[in-house]
Amino acid sequence: MAEPSTPLRTIFHVDMDAFFVSVEELYDPSLKGKPVVVGGQRDERGVVSAASYAARKFGVHSAMPLRTAAKLCPQAIFVNGHMDRYRDYSQKAHAVLRNFSPLVEMASIDEAYLDLTGTERLHGPPLKAAHALHAAMKDQTQLNCSVGIGTSRLVAKVASAQAKPNGVLWVVPGMEASLLAPLKVGAIPGVGKVMEKNLHALGIECVGDLAKLDERFLEERFGKWGLALAGKSRGEDAGGWFDTSVGEETDPKSISHEHTYNEDTANSEQLEATLMKLSEMVCRRLREHHLYARTVQLKLRDEKFNTITRAHTLAAPTQIDAEIYEAIRTLFRKNWKPGTKVRLLGVQTSSFEEGEGQMNLLDNTKHDKWKQALSTADKLRDKFGEGAVGMASGLKSGFREKTQENPAERKK
DNA sequence: TCTGGGGTCCTAGGACCC
């Protein structure tokens, strides 16, 4: 077939191996080779963020409740997560990748896509470039990664998963379908538990089965997603985000914080104090990103795990703690029945605008005073840590159980 | 098993306007 000659892309997917665990090992080398679980202590409410390969041998994996992990692997060492450390190392890794291509996109804290199309003169053939990248990563961050290379993001990502741990896999152009065909449908990014079950019900087990099906059948059955799925089974970046070119980061679409109590509570003072704290944390990040939010959303989860969200759109976008909190508190009072035990509270903001729009002139002075006070508070928190400043009752109760850091840990 | 926290994207229904 005479295709219009769009050159084949060369996409790298770089995935750090057991990232959180590996970073913890750099801080405490005695952890090396042992079963390690990152995410919290063995008797805490919460789930596994990452497990070392030694722990995985016992069936421990991420997203598993910590208590379950403790049962499966009693000898495991449980470590609290340190997001600041992981962000540091993520930035180091990002810097390494930028040396190989200006087209780098961090897809999450521990993985990235690179477009190396047309860089053969500079880096040599894909495998050579991959090995150089792999070595540079180890040299400059002391961390292992796996590299998948393909003609699409999808194929590169699947390839890096196959290459793990600490490997490189190049899917030669034209071999995409053969790589994918024997894999379970769940190996396709975007196919989770629900979709997998739906497909199984149709007798579809592996990607090869999927590729044989008529596109129209999949579209009829699963809508837009079905159509995309058909393309994915052939290794194409069909539909949605996958279809976009590899580029630099974009502004966030939403900013949120949530908190699960160690014990469910119906204490309204404690609940509202938590909401205030969460509102402050969210607004601080809005200011860091120079964003103003129009939509505010409350998340409520009760002891039975029933979860609701309730949103409100403001007349004017804001990044001011008191305005967000006011809206959140109103939503909370409307939707929480006193006496009901609460497991989780969340505050989310979205519908961002870059500026705050126009305010009426009378409000202006008050508004400016707030802004000044908040910027001062942000600076204090930069210096002394998150617990240093809070609005009135935000400090009183409730939230400190978990946010309070061990002073001994904050030096540096 | 007893289920975190931070995100993205999609769907579907209702309100409202033309």
Place this chain on the structure above:
DNA sequence: TCTGGGGTCCTAGGACCC
């Protein structure tokens, strides 16, 4: 006086990812 259809905004929920 019974009733169209499209477009946009808003809200709620859910699947999925790391």
